[in-house]
Amino acid sequence: MADGGRRQRVLIIEDEDNIALALDFLMSREGYEHDRLATGAGALDRIRREHPDLVLLDVMLPDVSGYEICQEVRADAGLSDVKILLMTARGSAMERRKGLALGADGFISKPFELKELRGEVHRLLEAGGT
Structure with missing residues (x-):
């Protein structure tokens, strides 16, 4: 902690x-406080208000894309310490490069193994994202 x-x-x-249920289960088991949004609408306001340590962000969301949310978070200097792990079913190398170029701290393709996701979450949170 x-x-x-x-x-x-x-x-x-x-x-x-x-997928959200699997993520909820994993976050509970790992001892993290967590909450969920089902759409991109209002995500930036919620991130600014709650200032989470990590955002598990789906790329393909209703209303606004995860890429747009990632870019907006990175444009806000007050949120520079918020880690972002993008998740997408379109896990091509080009998608990964795009996400990382927009400022994501990590990128994971769906469907993912919980062990793989757990490793990424630990890398970003426990090791300070280095």
């Missing part, structure tokens, strides 16, 4: 319920 014992907070932005 970082910050003197404060549980780290994860915001899940995922429109597919079955």
